[in-house]
Amino acid sequence: MSGRIINMTEExxxxxxxxxxxxxxxxxxxxxxxxxxxxxxxHVTVLDKLTYAGNPENIAGLPEDRVELVVGDICDADLLDKxxxxxxxxxxxxxxxxxxxxxxxxxxxxxTNVEGTxxxxxxxRKYGIRYHHVSTDEVYGDLALDDxxxxxxxxxxxxxxxxxxxxxxxxxxxxxxxxxxxIRATISNCSNNYGPYQHVEKFIPRQITNILDGQRPKLxxxxxxxxxxxxxxxxxxxxxxxxxxxxxxxxxxIGANGEKNNITVLRMILKMMGQPxxxxxxxxxxxxxxxxxxxxxxxxxxxLGWTPRHTDFESGLKQxxxxxxxxxxxxxxxxxxxxARYKQQGQ
Numbered sequence: 090m091s092g093r094i095i096n097m098t099e100e101x102x103x104x105x106x107x108x109x110x111x112x113x114x115x116x117x118x119x120x121x122x123x124x125x126x127x128x129x130x131x132h133v134t135v136l137d138k139l140t141y142a143g144n145p146e147n148i149a150g151l152p153e154d155r156v157e158l159v160v161g162d163i164c165d166a167d168l169l170d171k172x173x174x175x176x177x178x179x180x181x182x183x184x185x186x187x188x189x190x191x192x193x194x195x196x197x198x199x200x201t202n203v204e205g206t207x208x209x210x211x212x213x214r215k216y217g218i219r220y221h222h223v224s225t226d227e228v229y230g231d232l233a234l235d236d237x238x239x240x241x242x243x244x245x246x247x248x249x250x251x252x253x254x255x256x257x258x259x260x261x262x263x264x265x266x267x268x269x270x271x272i273r274a275t276i277s278n279c280s281n282n283y284g285p286y287q288h289v290e291k292f293i294p295r296q297i298t299n300i301l302d303g304q305r306p307k308l309x310x311x312x313x314x315x316x317x318x319x320x321x322x323x324x325x326x327x328x329x330x331x332x333x334x335x336x337x338x339x340x341x342x343i344g345a346n347g348e349k350n351n352i353t354v355l356r357m358i359l360k361m362m363g364q365p366x367x368x369x370x371x372x373x374x375x376x377x378x379x380x381x382x383x384x385x386x387x388x389x390x391x392x393l394g395w396t397p398r399h400t401d402f403e404s405g406l407k408q409x410x411x412x413x414x415x416x417x418x419x420x421x422x423x424x425x426x427x428x429a430r431y432k433q434q435g436q
């Protein structure tokens with residue numbers, strides 16, 4: 090999609106009724122909060138299957154006249170026929186997204202990430218509404234630790250895991266449906282998110298909640314793997330910018346120049362939480378663990394005028410630690426099972 094300009098003079102798109110798939114998950118729920126907070130004229134229908142990663146508490150307390158929850162599967166074509174009419178756009182966050190889970194059992198990733206995207210694209214084609222596809226930088230594979238390059242919209246796809254390969258497949262479906270059927274679609278590929286409401290299986294909340302639980306944090310391999318961190322609110326504002334201002338048929342990368350290796354992030358967490366910087370355990374590395382991600386978001390910044398607000402990673406990390414400290418009732422129910430699964434995997 091990148092490099093193929095369909096309409097250079099397209100006007101700003103102003104949605105009033107949108108569907109957010111996966112809106113009870115980590116990144117999706119933060120997007121719902123963002124829309125409610127910053128765009129008061131927009132009504133959001135959240136479509137979520139409420140798997141282990143979807144928690145209705147993530148959107149609890151939002152105004153009922155602004156946010157409606159529909160519990161259902163994006164693969165359910167009959168359900169889509171019922172709820173899609175009357176909406177202006179679908180913003181597609183729903184995905185199986187945890188790499189370790191995809192290595193242990195790839196099948197749910199194929200169904201949700203590939204078949205689910207297909208069903209949504211068919212609904213978009215049938216009802217003629219706008220579509221934004223939320224993807225990941227992991228579709229590009231990884232970069233060498235000493236490589237000065239970053240991913241751009243022109244980087245060839247080279248996924249490493251069952252998760253990233255299914256996301257790459259879903260991106261390709263969007264491109265094909267845009268070209269063949271003329272649907273009005275955009276794609277964004279984002280770097281690693283952090284912030285509130287993230288499941289405790291993920292790297293940053295796992296370390297924070299281990300410390301809060303009196304357990305030693307765990308670090309894969311040598312801790313040298315680099316991730317390009319972005320606060321989830323900045324991801325949300327990037328998606329909104331692309332949905333409303335992006336050119337049809339284009340891909341935009343969302344990143345905030347937040348490259349840090351895992352051991353640096355873990356030591357920052359330990360220090361902020363009053364622990365010695367070596368108070369963690371090494372565990373075996375993940376199979377096929379990507380070395381480095383890095384996003385060049387120049388296109389999004391220059392073409393659409395987007396800029397991130399949370400550029401101080403240390404400040405954002407401190408706020409995230411405070412959120413998990415103050416919301417034990419939110420994460421504690423999932424903690425024991427998550428750690429038991431990691432223990433079984435030797436991690």
